[in-house]
Amino acid sequence: MFLHNLKYELLAALRVKAFIFWLLIFPMALGLFFKTAFIGIYEKNDMFSTVPCAVVLAEDNEALRTVVKSIESDEKPLFKASFVTDEEAKELLRKEEIEGIIYSEGGRLKLTVAGEGMNETLLKAFCDQYNANADVLTSTAVSDPAKLGEISEILMQEITTVKDNKLVNGNTDYYVEYFYNLIAMVALFGAQIGMTITINNQANLSALGARKNCSPTPKSVSVAASLVSRFAVQTLTMIVCVTFQHFVLGIDFGEHLLLVYLAAILAGILGVSLGFAVGSVGKGSRSTKEGITTAAIMFCCFLSGLMAANMKSILKEHVPFVNKINPAAVISDCFHCLNIYDNYDRFIEKLIVMAAMTFVFAFIGFILTRRRKYASL
């Protein structure tokens, strides 16, 4: 009986056009929109990692050559420096083949750039650091020449370690948060299909529910089959969503892709349960319940930062408990933890919170739909 119900509930759920739009097409379109909007930022970030520049030496500077060589030998160098003449350097800058010219005169560095931006800032930071270190070495040579070698070694180490170091194996990119929130939104849109569980099984909400209630199939079996079918459909949706974002849009979810899938699936199941619970409250019409559910989802997503990335931080400062009970925030936090922390403790904690929320919502749904007779239809 359960399998018979499940088979047709699955078939029916997979064919609802509104769900196909809201759960698949809309998030894909929004993902594309985000990607398009952030593409410039991504490209700039990519250039930040290797900045082309020219070095013009007024006199030979062995120390500078050593430092530059050391930086360039890194796996992902911050600079790519060319030692050229002044004319050649200016020509390269004019052609925009380099971001700046570093002049070495009297042991100190000067910088000439053609624009403003992260790359220019980085070059300036390097020059400032070099000059500061040169000053330290000069004063050490005067005050305590014996320590010159030791100081020189320390300073060299300091400069060569100025590189893009990842703390964890995730993607800490600020903009990837939008894609986490998008996954959270898709997961919560599962509430729409969760809501139909109640509508299709309650005699006071639909003729279909009334007919089912007249059959010899126990209501618990019918509701359980509906719930499992929605879980399955939403799981499929979440897999498609993450796959599309990662493999089609090229969003970097770090090196824990399988865990991203796991979190997304659990989030989707949470969304379905949320809809099941919301749909079970009160007797409103289908359209009323759909409206309430959609509004609730969008509000949760707004609070979690889908529309304004810093919203979660604002709430954390003023009303921290909101982030703890907002399913959208919990879901996006889960992804966040996966990419920020170098262990899984927080990630697992968030998964447990999601599982607990799922259980609570499903329990509420079951309790409220268990009613067998109605005062009015």
Place this chain on the structure above:
Amino acid sequence: MENTVVKIDGLVKRYKDLTALDHLSLEIKEGEVFGLLGPNGSGKTTTINCLLSLLSFDKGEIEIFGKKMSPTAYDIKRDIGIIMQNVAVFEELTVYDNIDYFCGLYITDKEKRKQYVEEAIAFVGLEDFKKFYPKKLSGGLLRRLNIACGVAHKPKLIILDEPTVAVDPQSRNKILEGIEQLNQGGATVIYTSHYMEEVEQICTRIAIMDKGKKVAEGTKEELKKMIKNTETIKIEVRELTEEIRKKVSELPHVYLAEYKDSQLTVACSGGKHNLIRVLGVLQENELHIGRVYSELPTLNDVFLEITGKALRDKED
């Protein structure tokens, strides 16, 4: 003696101050096509919903197949087929899948179910529409699908709640023929409607309801005998004077004679040759007579006489 299939005793259902069912009692025997006739809001659907244990009620007892009905009386539910007033099918499933789904809620044997589903499709004449989705079906075909979903498992008791609302005449006839066939196949049928012609056509026994009460019950012949009217004569005639109208009203067996909009309406109670006598009076006075009708009483007349109002509004 015929077995009692449904027994409703002193059923009371209230919605706050409104009494939807007022001590309703019914007994339906095996093999009957029992009609629940009444205007909209008379309590027919409420009765059905209480019968099916969908609706709670304030007072009374309901027994089906000799057992007390309850939401968990699955053994009773197994033998009931329900055709709702509103079409209750999955929009996303084909005709075949819908029937198979609902049949599968009652029948677990796959082979048996397959056979039942094919029979139900043939029964409602949807053989050419098996792969169609409900959206692609006309109103009449959709109603037929609704019926197939309710009867595919071959129930002993079939409840039809206004199944022909907004249905074209062809589909309506097909549905009514189908109900008669189901009854001939051994099913007991409860049929609710506010269309008296349908109830007269197919029901073997009828209960007339108004304001949550049963106002009359019996076969259609028994119901018609309950009222004074046996014949209503309508004659198109011009310039009928009050004197002549009075003469008509004084004829034997005539208890009402009205003249309005060039039409004389004469209601008779019993007797024979009433029409000849009325026409005789008009001819004596050399009046020009137009069309003449003689109507036997209908269930509407029964309802009108018992409740003082028509069974259904003119727009119905």
